[in-house]
Amino acid sequence: MRNRLMTLFTLPLLTGLLILTTSFCLGGQANPLMILAAESGKVATVQEMITAGAPLDARDARGRTALLAATHANQVEAARLLIEAGADVNAKDDINDSPYLYAGARGHREILQMTLSHGADLESTNRYGGTALIPAAERGHVETVRTLIKAGSDIDHVNNLGWTALLEAIILGDGGLHHIEIVRLLVNAGADVNLADNQGFTPLQHAQQRRYAEIVDILEQAGAQ
Known part of the structure; x- marks a missing residue:
C-alpha cells in the first residue's frame, strides 16, 4: 500500500519535472x-x-x-x-x-x-522571395487563393524568379479547372495581365505557348497582350 501511494504522488511530480526540464533546457x-x-x-x-x-x-x-x-x-x-x-x-x-x-x-x-x-x-516572403499567394496559385489551391486575395495579399508581387502569382499559375500549373479558376480570381482581383517575367514573356504568351485555351480567353478579355 505504501509503495502504491508513493507511486500515485510521485508520478505526477516526475511528469511535471520532465515537462519543465525539457521545456526550459538550454535557456529555452x-x-x-x-x-x-x-x-x-x-x-x-x-x-x-x-x-x-x-x-x-x-x-x-x-x-x-x-x-x-x-x-x-x-x-x-x-x-x-x-x-x-x-x-x-x-x-x-x-x-x-x-x-x-x-x-x-x-x-x-x-x-x-x-x-x-x-x-x-502578408508581406513576408519565402526562400524564393514569394508571398504565400504565389505557391498557393502554383499548386492549384483555389480556396486558399481566394482567402489570401480577400485578406489583402499583394496580387502582383514578383518573386526571385521574376514571376507573379498569375505567371506561376500558368507556367507551373496544369491548365486544368483549378488553375483556370485561380487565373480568373487573380484577374478579377486586378492582377496586371501584362506584367511580364524576367525574359519579357507575358502571361498571355505563356498561356498561348501551352495551349491553355480557356486561360488565354480570360486574359484576352481582360486586355492582355
Whole structure:
C-alpha cells in the first residue's frame, strides 16, 4: 500500500519535472517534447506544456517552432492551442518557412485562417522571395487563393524568379479547372495581365505557348497582350 501511494504522488511530480526540464533546457533554445507533440497532434501533451509555461517559440535543429511543426503536419487542433496561447505565426525556420507561409503554400486552410486572424505578415516572403499567394496559385489551391486575395495579399508581387502569382499559375500549373479558376480570381482581383517575367514573356504568351485555351480567353478579355 505504501509503495502504491508513493507511486500515485510521485508520478505526477516526475511528469511535471520532465515537462519543465525539457521545456526550459538550454535557456529555452531547445524544446523537442513540445515540437514532437505538436507535430504528432498530441493535443493533451501540448496543452500540458503550455500550462506548465513551456516557451512557445523555442526551436529545433531545423529552426522550427512547435507551431510550424504542427502546420507541417496539418495538425489543426495542436496549432489552434499554440496560436491561442500566443505562438508567433510569422516565426521562420532555417529555410524561411513560417506557419503562415507554409499553411498558405500547402493549402492548409484552417491553420491559414487562424494565422490571418492572429497577425500574419502578408508581406513576408519565402526562400524564393514569394508571398504565400504565389505557391498557393502554383499548386492549384483555389480556396486558399481566394482567402489570401480577400485578406489583402499583394496580387502582383514578383518573386526571385521574376514571376507573379498569375505567371506561376500558368507556367507551373496544369491548365486544368483549378488553375483556370485561380487565373480568373487573380484577374478579377486586378492582377496586371501584362506584367511580364524576367525574359519579357507575358502571361498571355505563356498561356498561348501551352495551349491553355480557356486561360488565354480570360486574359484576352481582360486586355492582355
